[in-house]
Amino acid sequence: MSKSLYIINPRNDFPSFYTLDALACQGLQIQHYGDLAITTIAGLVPPEFSVSLCEESVSPVDLDTPCDFILITGKAGQNYRMLRLARQFRKRGKVVILGGPFVSLNPEFLRPYCDVLVRGELENVAQELFSDLSCSTWKDEYFGDKPDLANTMVPRWDLYPNDRTIMAAVQTSRGCPFQCEFCDVIVFLGRKQRHKPISLIHRELDCVYKHGYRHVFLADDNLTVYRKHAKELAVAIREWNEHRSAGKVKFSTQMSIDSARDDELLELWSRAGLTHSFVGIETPNEDSLLETKKKQNVGVDLVAQIEKMYAHGIGVLAGMIVGFDSDGLDIFERQYEFAMAASLPILSLNALVASPGTPLFERLKKQGRLQLDSGTKYILGRTNFVLAQMSSEELEIGFKWLVNKLYEPKAFEHRLLHFIDKLEPVPGVDTSTSDLQPRVDALILAGIRELGIAEAAMIEKVCSRIENNPRASHVTMEWLRLYQQVRFMYKQGGVWDPEVANAELPFQNSRMPAVLAS
Numbered sequence: 001m002s003k004s005l006y007i008i009n010p011r012n013d014f015p016s017f018y019t020l021d022a023l024a025c026q027g028l029q030i031q032h033y034g035d036l037a038i039t040t041i042a043g044l045v046p047p048e049f050s051v052s053l054c055e056e057s058v059s060p061v062d063l064d065t066p067c068d069f070i071l072i073t074g075k076a077g078q079n080y081r082m083l084r085l086a087r088q089f090r091k092r093g094k095v096v097i098l099g100g101p102f103v104s105l106n107p108e109f110l111r112p113y114c115d116v117l118v119r120g121e122l123e124n125v126a127q128e129l130f131s132d133l134s135c136s137t138w139k140d141e142y143f144g145d146k147p148d149l150a151n152t153m154v155p156r157w158d159l160y161p162n163d164r165t166i167m168a169a170v171q172t173s174r175g176c177p178f179q180c181e182f183c184d185v186i187v188f189l190g191r192k193q194r195h196k197p198i199s200l201i202h203r204e205l206d207c208v209y210k211h212g213y214r215h216v217f218l219a220d221d222n223l224t225v226y227r228k229h230a231k232e233l234a235v236a237i238r239e240w241n242e243h244r245s246a247g248k249v250k251f252s253t254q255m256s257i258d259s260a261r262d263d264e265l266l267e268l269w270s271r272a273g274l275t276h277s278f279v280g281i282e283t284p285n286e287d288s289l290l291e292t293k294k295k296q297n298v299g300v301d302l303v304a305q306i307e308k309m310y311a312h313g314i315g316v317l318a319g320m321i322v323g324f325d326s327d328g329l330d331i332f333e334r335q336y337e338f339a340m341a342a343s344l345p346i347l348s349l350n351a352l353v354a355s356p357g358t359p360l361f362e363r364l365k366k367q368g369r370l371q372l373d374s375g376t377k378y379i380l381g382r383t384n385f386v387l388a389q390m391s392s393e394e395l396e397i398g399f400k401w402l403v404n405k406l407y408e409p410k411a412f413e414h415r416l417l418h419f420i421d422k423l424e425p426v427p428g429v430d431t432s433t434s435d436l437q438p439r440v441d442a443l444i445l446a447g448i449r450e451l452g453i454a455e456a457a458m459i460e461k462v463c464s465r466i467e468n469n470p471r472a473s474h475v476t477m478e479w480l481r482l483y484q485q486v487r488f489m490y491k492q493g494g495v496w497d498p499e500v501a502n503a504e505l506p507f508q509n510s511r512m513p514a515v516l517a518s
Contacts, residue, residue, distance in 0.1 A: 003134055004050040006067035007042060009035045010074050010081035011056040015489040017348050019057065022488035023481075026443045030436065031057045031165040033217050034208075037073045037100060039155035044126040048134070051159065056081075058164045063088055069133055072114075073100035076355065086113040095138070101188050105357035107141075120144035121174070121189070123152050146189070149174065149196040154203050157211050166436060167215035167252075168208035172196050172233060176222045178256070179293040180280070181360040182321070182352060185221045193222070195229060198236045205240055209249065214434050218253035223277075225256065227265055234268035241273050247432025250474060254278040258296040260305035266312040270426050276315030276475045278348070279306075284338040285331060288324035292360070303342045310343075310419065313426035315475040317482070318344045322402070323352035323395055325388035329507045332398035336405050343418035345479040346486070347406060351383045351399055380493040397506060403490055404501040407483065409454035411501075413461065416479060420465045423472045444481050451487060 015021040020032050035055060042051050054061055070089045074082045079102050086096045090113075099118035103110045111117055116138050118129065125144040132138040157168065175193040176185050208216060224230040241248050251274045259265055281302060282294055289297050306316050318339070322331050339347055354361040354370065364370050369386040381399035382392065390398070405411060445463075449456040462480070466473040490496035 002048050002050060003069065004052075004067040005045060005069050005071055006052055006054065006062070006065045007038045007071040007073070008054045008061060008085065009038045009056060010061075010072060010078045010085055012077045013080045014077065015485070015492050016077055017482060017485065017489070020481075020485065021492070022447060022484045023440065023443055025488070026447055028439065028443055029058050029164070030440070031055055031161070032167065033219075034157070034160055034162070034165045034168045034213075036155060036169045036171055036219055038071075039157055039160055040152070041071060041073065041099075041122060042156035042159055043153035044122055044130075046127075046130050046134075049130065051156070053156075053159045055161055055165075058161050061085060063092065068095065069097060070094045071097045071099070073098075074102055075100065076102045078102070079106075083110075083113050090115070095133075101184065104188055105184055105355065109356075111141075115140075117141045118144065121147055123147035146175070146192070146194065149194050150200065152196070152200070154200070154207055157207055160211075162211045162213070163436070165213075166434065166440060167217050168211070168213040169217045169219045170201065170204045170208065171219040172201050172223070173220045177225060178222070178296060179359075181292040181363070182355070182358055184355045184358050187357040189221070193225060195226075198233065201233070201236070202240055205237070205249070209244065209246075212434055213249070214247055214432050215250050215252070215437075218251055218274075221254060223253045223255045224259040224262075224265060224269075227262055230259075231265055231268050234265070234272045234274075238268070238272035249273055250275045252276050252278075252478075254280075256296055257281060257300070257302060257305050260308040261300075263308075263312070266309060266314060270312045270314055271428075274314055275471055276317060276478060277309075278317045278319060279309075280319040281306075282319060282321045283324065283327070283331070284334055285324065285326060287326035288331075291324055291326045302338070306342045306344065307422060310422040311424050313424050313471050315419065315423060315479070316342075316344060318342075318347045320347045320349045321352050322349070322399060323383050323387055323390075328389050329394060329398070329505075332402045332505065335402055339406055340411070340415060343415050343422060345412065345416040345419050346482045349399075349403060349406070351381050351395055353383055354385050380490070380495050394507065400495050400497065401500055401503070401505050403486075403495055404497060407486060407490070407496075408498060408501040409452070409458050412483060413458040416458075416462060416476065417465055419479075420462070420469070420472050420476060423469070423475065425469045426471055440481070441477050444477065444484055447484050448480060451484075 012019050018032055020030055038053050042053060045051050072082050072085055089096050096114045097116040098110055098114040104119045107117060107119055121144040124147045125142045129142050173193050173195045175190040177191050177193055255277045257279050286298055309316055320335060354364050364385045371384050381396045445459055448459055466476050
């Protein structure tokens with residue numbers, strides 16, 4: 001008798017940059033990035049199993065499912081929901097399997113909540129795991145090592161709610177060779193970057209294109225770290241894209257700022273359809289960059305590097321962090337100055353947190369500075385260790401001041417309009433989109449207008465400015481979606497307070513320039 005699997009991607013424990021809570025409040029419950037974890041797991045399941053997927057951000061979990069096995073995967077921002085679901089299913093007598101990044105980095109914390117714990121990557125242990133499940137002889141734990149990505153399967157997008165998802169995800173590599181102290185990627189996926197064969201990437205792109213996606217997130221932790229390979233991949237994707245008869249695909253990804261040193265690399269990716277990228281800039285404080293071993297960001301003009309990406313038609317979503325040991329109380333003003341100078345519309349701003357398993361976690365543990373355990377719920381603007389140059393209260397005050405300064409309408413409008421002016425148009429950009437996108441865009445514009453008079457006026461200026469640049473239009477709508485979401489996220493997190501943006505920090509040191517004068 002065949003066995004059945006119910007594979008769940010839980011909803012996030014709290015709003016984040018990558019959830020669509022603001023749109024959900026407008027009546028549109030959709031997923032931003034299609035989830036590669038549950039679709040990849042499904043692709044590795046043998047055909048004799050029956051498989052169903054649950055993307056909880058768009059569909060409720062069926063606690064009464066008749067399936068034999070419950071597989072739950074997730075990241076740090078999903079850990080509370082993972083545990084709650086695991087408890088509920090086990091109370092119903094189900095066999096619960098937990099896996100994914102958070103489980104792999106916190107095995108002792110998660111072990112009591114499941115029957116089977118899977119650590120690491122699944123490919124090399126999938127056959128053993130599913131054979132054991134089929135025979136009801138499963139082990140308590142399976143440990144997957146670093147597989148050759150030529151042996152992975154095309155994810156099962158046919159099982160996913162594609163009609164309620166904005167963009168698909170395709171992973172071309174795993175791992176990153178850099179040594180950033182706070183990063184858990186190098187612990188979970190390793191510092192030796194492994195690449196998928198071009199032929200397999202083409203098959204995955206064919207699959208998501210067939211399912212209607214016209215925007216694909218290349219889910220690599222650092223797409224461009226090996227320049228020669230990255231250029232070959234860009235050419236292969238551009239050639240694939242040129243043969244799409246129903247419209248070209250736009251791509252987004254993650255890369256490091258050092259890619260801006262190579263004009264040929266940026267040009268190739270721009271021509272391939274890359275419109276914007278997450279870039280881990282972290283801080284304008286070079287002492288903090290050296291401290292955290294982010295040497296690739298040191299000794300360069302970060303603003304000039306960002307503008308070089310704009311000059312190739314590639315927008316930048318900047319990852320920024322406050323709370324390094326080398327950060328003094330002036331870091332909040334320095335971050336604001338940097339964002340305004342670089343015309344960065346959206347910054348994914350976080351207080352530094354020591355994630356379990358990272359070099360930072362181990363260092364702070366040895367120093368006796370850790371304060372919270374692995375299961376503590378993350379709160380915006382707070383950290384889990386004793387800071388070197390400021391109190392936790394000063395961090396919270398500074399963080400709140402910074403996000404309100406960054407996202408008050410005039411400051412955001414200033415950065416966004418300057419970004420649009422600096423983003424160079426790219427010949428041959430296709431305006432095709434998914435069936436879902438026009439509805440999403442309309443709701444975003446309506447939602448921001450409803451935030452207030454200043455926000456409505458900002459929308460009118462922005463829409464007028466992007467009329468003649470299709471690529472700027474596409475990326476700008478992504479920045480506006482994120483603006484709507486961060487306003488929702490900060491309000492829900494108790495951080496949003498417009499009056500704070502006009503107030504001085506209690507530890508103000510009069511460094512602030514008149515950045516809005518222009």
